[in-house]
Amino acid sequence: MDPKEPKDEAITAPSEPDSTNAKPHSPTQPDLQIHAVTATDLNVNTPPDDPEALTKPSSHPPHTVFTRPQRIFISIMITLACFFSPLSGQIYYPIIPILADEYHTSIGHINLTITTYMILQGLAPTIMGTFGDTTGRRPAYILTFTIYLGANIGLAVQNSYAALLVLRCLQSAGSSSTIALGYGVISDIATPAERGKYLGPAAAGAMLAPAIAPTIGGLLAQYIGWRSIFWFLTIMSGAFLLVYAFFMPETSRQVVGDGSNLPSDWWVMTPSQYWTAQREKRRAVEERGMGSQEPAKKRKFQFPNPIASIMILLEKDALLVICFTALGMFIFMALLASMPPMLGQVYGFNAFQIGLCYL
Numbered sequence: 001m002d003p004k005e006p007k008d009e010a011i012t013a014p015s016e017p018d019s020t021n022a023k024p025h026s027p028t029q030p031d032l033q034i035h036a037v038t039a040t041d042l043n044v045n046t047p048p049d050d051p052e053a054l055t056k057p058s059s060h061p062p063h064t065v066f067t068r069p070q071r072i073f074i075s076i077m078i079t080l081a082c083f084f085s086p087l088s089g090q091i092y093y094p095i096i097p098i099l100a101d102e103y104h105t106s107i108g109h110i111n112l113t114i115t116t117y118m119i120l121q122g123l124a125p126t127i128m129g130t131f132g133d134t135t136g137r138r139p140a141y142i143l144t145f146t147i148y149l150g151a152n153i154g155l156a157v158q159n160s161y162a163a164l165l166v167l168r169c170l171q172s173a174g175s176s177s178t179i180a181l182g183y184g185v186i187s188d189i190a191t192p193a194e195r196g197k198y199l200g201p202a203a204a205g206a207m208l209a210p211a212i213a214p215t216i217g218g219l220l221a222q223y224i225g226w227r228s229i230f231w232f233l234t235i236m237s238g239a240f241l242l243v244y245a246f247f248m249p250e251t252s253r254q255v256v257g258d259g260s261n262l263p264s265d266w267w268v269m270t271p272s273q274y275w276t277a278q279r280e281k282r283r284a285v286e287e288r289g290m291g292s293q294e295p296a297k298k299r300k301f302q303f304p305n306p307i308a309s310i311m312i313l314l315e316k317d318a319l320l321v322i323c324f325t326a327l328g329m330f331i332f333m334a335l336l337a338s339m340p341p342m343l344g345q346v347y348g349f350n351a352f353q354i355g356l357c358y359l
Helices: 004-012 029-045 051-055 068-090 093-102 107-134 137-157 161-175 178-189 195-223 227-247 271-287 307-314 316-347 351-357
Strands: none
Touching: 068 107, 068 137, 068 161, 068 178, 068 195, 068 227, 093 107, 093 195, 093 316, 093 351, 107 137, 107 161, 107 178, 107 307, 107 316, 137 161, 137 178, 137 227, 178 195, 195 227, 195 351, 307 316, 316 351
């Protein structure tokens, strides 16, 4: 025997065990070895640090074209908008005994204005939320805050219980949709993976208002008068509406896609977008071509359908969660509404002291 043969066998089959102790060879073992070699070869052919692989464009387009500063601004505006609905609802509680004396009526009649407020607070989002999805977030926000602004002015100057009841309903209809619309805006500008960091501030704005709103209302009512509460809300909502109308872009993906298209209707655009659209239109006419940013196709107006929102109750799991949340909210609101007369009658607290108790 050639002395080199064992050496060659060791080289060609280094992993082969001694024949005296070897078990029957599995027919799948060579396949596993070949597969491993093939995968290695593939990895070698396309290394992760290949410059050409790094420069290749991603097959997935970005979720939105809004820059990070723009998304931060949008998130701030949405957080402030979500603040108004619970603010206007809770700021009212410390003045319940005062209003009962002002209109020479009972606490029960004043509590009725809270009941109607809560009813509209539940119904309005089903309409305005659908309106924001189909027509655009900007028109929905501008419409709701215009109603809210007018209701606050009316509440500040009215002198009858009937006007108080009706205007409180309008105030609720104008403010209660802001949270639903805000969550829709967040879904427009953020992927599900990063949506939490944008929803956090918006939820914080909605949860912070019930804590500080009664204190603000009690402070204003005690030292300036109960009408100052509604003037305060008028100033706040008017300033917000002004900033929103001039600077907040449309984000609805059904209207502007990922944000790269201009809205098709002038009343959905910001002033800067309208001027850009006019400039692009003139340039397109001069060059007989298309502008660099094409307006989205015009959409037919669709009347909001609240049934589309109510249909979620047909899902058993969603129905269970909604009913549990509604029960908790029912108890919570009943407790908040009963506190002012109780604290005033039992402990003799004034409006500001009652407001402090809500903290």
